Amino acid sequence: MLQIISVLLENKPGALMRVTGLLSQRGYNIESLTVARTLDPEVSRMTISVEVEDALRQQVIKQMNKLINVLQATDLTDTPSVFRELLLVRIHTSQESRTAVLKEAEIFGGRVVDSSIGGFAIEVTGDPEKLNEFVDIMGSYGEIEVTRSGILAIGLEPKKLRLQPPVPTKAGKSEEVVQ
Amino acid sequence: MSTLLSGAKMLLECLAREGVDCMFGYPGGVTLPFYDCLYDHHIRHVLVRHEENAAFAAEGYARTTGKVGVCCATSGPGATNLTTGLMDAMMDSIPIVAITGQVSTKMIGSDAFQEADTFGITRSCTKHNYLVKRLEDLPQIVHEAFYVAASGRPGPVLVDIPKDVFQAQGHYQPVSTIHLPGYKVFTEGHTGQIRRAVQLIQKSERPLVYSGGGIVAAGAAQELRDFVELTGAPTVNTLMGLGALPSSHPCFISMPGMHGSYAANMAMSHADLLIALGVRFDDRVTGRLAAFAPHAKVIHVDIDPAEIGKIRTPEVPIVGDVKQVLGRINELLPHGNSESDGKLSPARLSWWDQIRAWKKEHPLEPVTSDSEIKPQHLMAEIDRLSNGEAIITADVGQHQMWAAQLVRFNEPRLWLNSGGLGAMGFGLPAALGAQFARPDKLVIAIVGDGGFQMSIPELATIASYGLPIKIVVMNNGYLGMVRQWQELFYNNRLSAVTLDCFPDAEKLAAAYGFKGKTIDKPWQLASALEEAVREPGPYLLNVRVSPLECVYPMVPAGGAISEMVLGPPQPVADAVK
Ligand SMILES: Cc1ncc(C[n+]2csc(CCOP(=O)(O)OP(=O)(O)O)c2C)c(N)n1
Ligand SMILES: [Mg+2]
Numbered sequence: 016m017l018q019i020i021s022v023l024l025e026n027k028p029g030a031l032m033r034v035t036g037l038l039s040q041r042g043y044n045i046e047s048l049t050v051a052r053t054l055d056p057e058v059s060r061m062t063i064s065v066e067v068e069d070a071l072r073q074q075v076i077k078q079m080n081k082l083i084n085v086l087q088a089t090d091l092t093d094t095p096s097v098f099r100e101l102l103l104v105r106i107h108t109s110q111e112s113r114t115a116v117l118k119e120a121e122i123f124g125g126r127v128v129d130s131s132i133g134g135f136a137i138e139v140t141g142d143p144e145k146l147n148e149f150v151d152i153m154g155s156y157g158e159i160e161v162t163r164s165g166i167l168a169i170g171l172e173p174k175k176l177r178l179q180p181p182v183p184t185k186a187g188k189s190e191e192v193v194q
Numbered sequence: 195m196s197t198l199l200s201g202a203k204m205l206l207e208c209l210a211r212e213g214v215d216c217m218f219g220y221p222g223g224v225t226l227p228f229y230d231c232l233y234d235h236h237i238r239h240v241l242v243r244h245e246e247n248a249a250f251a252a253e254g255y256a257r258t259t260g261k262v263g264v265c266c267a268t269s270g271p272g273a274t275n276l277t278t279g280l281m282d283a284m285m286d287s288i289p290i291v292a293i294t295g296q297v298s299t300k301m302i303g304s305d306a307f308q309e310a311d312t313f314g315i316t317r318s319c320t321k322h323n324y325l326v327k328r329l330e331d332l333p334q335i336v337h338e339a340f341y342v343a344a345s346g347r348p349g350p351v352l353v354d355i356p357k358d359v360f361q362a363q364g365h366y367q368p369v370s371t372i373h374l375p376g377y378k379v380f381t382e383g384h385t386g387q388i389r390r391a392v393q394l395i396q397k398s399e400r401p402l403v404y405s406g407g408g409i410v411a412a413g414a415a416q417e418l419r420d421f422v423e424l425t426g427a428p429t430v431n432t433l434m435g436l437g438a439l440p441s442s443h444p445c446f447i448s449m450p451g452m453h454g455s456y457a458a459n460m461a462m463s464h465a466d467l468l469i470a471l472g473v474r475f476d477d478r479v480t481g482r483l484a485a486f487a488p489h490a491k492v493i494h495v496d497i498d499p500a501e502i503g504k505i506r507t508p509e510v511p512i513v514g515d516v517k518q519v520l521g522r523i524n525e526l527l528p529h530g531n532s533e534s535d536g537k538l539s540p541a542r543l544s545w546w547d548q549i550r551a552w553k554k555e556h557p558l559e560p561v562t563s564d565s566e567i568k569p570q571h572l573m574a575e576i577d578r579l580s581n582g583e584a585i586i587t588a589d590v591g592q593h594q595m596w597a598a599q600l601v602r603f604n605e606p607r608l609w610l611n612s613g614g615l616g617a618m619g620f621g622l623p624a625a626l627g628a629q630f631a632r633p634d635k636l637v638i639a640i641v642g643d644g645g646f647q648m649s650i651p652e653l654a655t656i657a658s659y660g661l662p663i664k665i666v667v668m669n670n671g672y673l674g675m676v677r678q679w680q681e682l683f684y685n686n687r688l689s690a691v692t693l694d695c696f697p698d699a700e701k702l703a704a705a706y707g708f709k710g711k712t713i714d715k716p717w718q719l720a721s722a723l724e725e726a727v728r729e730p731g732p733y734l735l736n737v738r739v740s741p742l743e744c745v746y747p748m749v750p751a752g753g754a755i756s757e758m759v760l761g762p763p764q765p766v767a768d769a770v771k
Contacts, residue, residue, distance in 0.1 A: 032317060
């Protein structure tokens with residue numbers, strides 16, 4: 016089953032690779048992945064949708080939480096949450112179909128972001144199912160090219176984030192170099 | 195006012211502050227600045243003969259002392275050569291820090307000479323890894339590396355340092371704290387679960403302690419012993435946990451699993467409660483999962499939350515440091531209940547009777563012969579000499595299993611072997627690291643004729659540092675363990691397992707300037723081993739054993755551990771009788 020995982024991780028080189036590596040080393044195929052900074056520029060939020068056998072879901076989350084750079088990994092699959100995706104489509108359409116295309120875009124809450132004699136570029140957001148339908152409909156009016164952002168998710172119940180405090184090193188305070 | 199130091203010097207300063215006194219490595223182009231500073235630094239650098247062995251030696255050091263072992267390699271081939279050792283440390287949760295050189299920051303990504311993506315390559319064989327892009331980050335990263343390697347569930351950490359970072363000059367300021375907000379180290383254990391565990395333990399009629407490498411890593415041998423004595427519970431130690439409870443302890447049964455004893459596996463299969471301490475239900479222990487400990491409730495104590503419920507869902511999960519958790523369990527248990535007090539319940543007494551009966555029925559006994567040296571005989575003689583006190587390293591194969599079955603260990607950190615990865619070539623370099631850590635100790639490396647030939651280069655290291663390691667080659671002329679599987683499961687079609695050329699041990703050792711000998715008669719065994727131990731320097735003893743022996747008991751892959759094959763198949767006529 017498709018699992019939706021939300022990961023808060025330190026915005027550091029390699030952090031992304033550690034998370035995706037965990038999945039790829041188990042042979043899982045990532046369906047989609049989005050990542051961007053949060054309000055705190057040192058922390059990123061990742062949404063992954065990935066096919067994982069049910070029995071192994073918890074193990075995958077635990078392994079992610081073990082990564083040093085991961086602050087919190089949460090399985091949103093079965094918790095109250097909202098999933099959204101952004102889609103951009105460029106449609107090549109005949110003069111006769113233009114109005115129909117615009118009408119359809121309106122029904123889906125889409126926005127025309129470019130218009131030319133040959134057709135339009137349209138932006139739509141929504142849940143992934145709805146976007147699939149939109150793509151099917153647009154395809155019936157002409158040649159299309161589609162790009163999708165992948166799923167973004169947010170849990171609807173607040174989840175407490177427990178961060179670890181600093182720890183002392185063995186370096187001590189003395190500035191005298193031992194050599 | 196802070197001191198101006200090069201990156202190389204700064205690294206050494208941080209290592210020294212972490213208490214590093216010895217490291218194992220191999221230099222190269224990009225680590226030249228570092229080796230130049232090592233030249234007159236008090237930290238001892240041991241030049242091994244292959245980087246893989248630098249990692250294994252660092253592990254040997256860490257496994258013996260519990261301290262972080264350190265190894266070092268150059269970029270490209272040096273770093274890739276380290277990976278087997280890193281993976282080994284990962285699988286067995288051994289704290290090591292690996293320092294690798296990298297091409298200069300400006301050259302990274304240009305296919306520069308001896309460039310390899312060490313950071314990417316070692317992602318999955320380290321607990322954590324770093325690429326140091328700026329000198330000012332170096333001290334913090336080095337201290338983080340040591341902290342991560344040693345804390346929680348220990349493991350290997352790699353720090354990749356480009357040449358220009360080694361060369362750059364910067365102001366050194368000691369980094370007295372580090373902050374890893376996402377790195378959780380669980381220690382205490384949940385009080386409610388600990389109470390539940392105590393209740394289950396008291397109610398159980400057939401309890402069994404199943405303890406492993408986690409006890410060794412946590413330094414919890416005393417707590418384990420107290421626990422076992424308070425409860426009088428029979429105990430099995432896994433391959434990684436041998437010595438956690440002394441082999442001589444009356445409550446110790448032996449090792450469970452694929453080549454575990456009959457009594458240990460039967461006890462697992464009949465227990466009503468498994469007290470799993472610092473173990474991970476490895477497939478070599480459990481056999482077919484559906485048939486593993488079918489009557490048992492499980493209390494599972496581990497510091498790694500991902501291990502709890504990974505293989506078997508416990509009735510009582512306890513995430514925590516097994517030393518602290520056992521300490522608290524011990525406090526809650528009623529005292530004065532131990533077997534020696536004669537206060538065990540009738541049910542517990544009959545459980546013990548049953549276990550003793552299993553032990554008697556199929557004991558792990560050394561087989562001997564008048565004409566040839568049986569491998570088990572060799573292990574029994576090593577055991578007699580060691581008397582539970584020597585540091586014994588093993589390589590991987592039949593000899594490793596016989597040693598685990600027959601050599602006793604009265605303390606943790608005496609038995610060093612590659613458990614999770616099963617990496618041939620481990621035994622000899624691990625012994626090297628162990629001997630540096632404990633110059634006072636008798637160190638015996640028990641290796642197969644196959645694994646030994648993977649480690650031959652290190653004879654030079656042993657000779658050049660005059661390490662008095664006793665190398666005992668159990669020479670069966672085969673890649674014995676693979677031959678065994680071919681015999682038992684592939685109609686004895688022996689494919690690519692014959693080792694028909696082995697060097698003359700006496701001449702080989704002599705070529706390196708120390709003593710060696712080959713023996714093949716049982717009456718030579720005791721005196722040859724004694725001679726090896728008496729020799730003040732290194733010694734290579736090549737013991738030709740009967741070639742076609744198989745390790746028993748054996749649980750065939752995918753079988754239930756209660757269904758062990760106890761010995762070679764009987765001739766048909768016998769079976770009919
Ligand atoms: C690096 C590596 N390669 C291959 C194996 C597979 N393997 C496991 S045991 C074994 C045979 C070891 O032979 P030897 O060292 O002679 O020991 P013996 O089993 O004869 O005691 C092999 C090839 C391994 N464990 N490690
Ligand atoms: Mg062999």
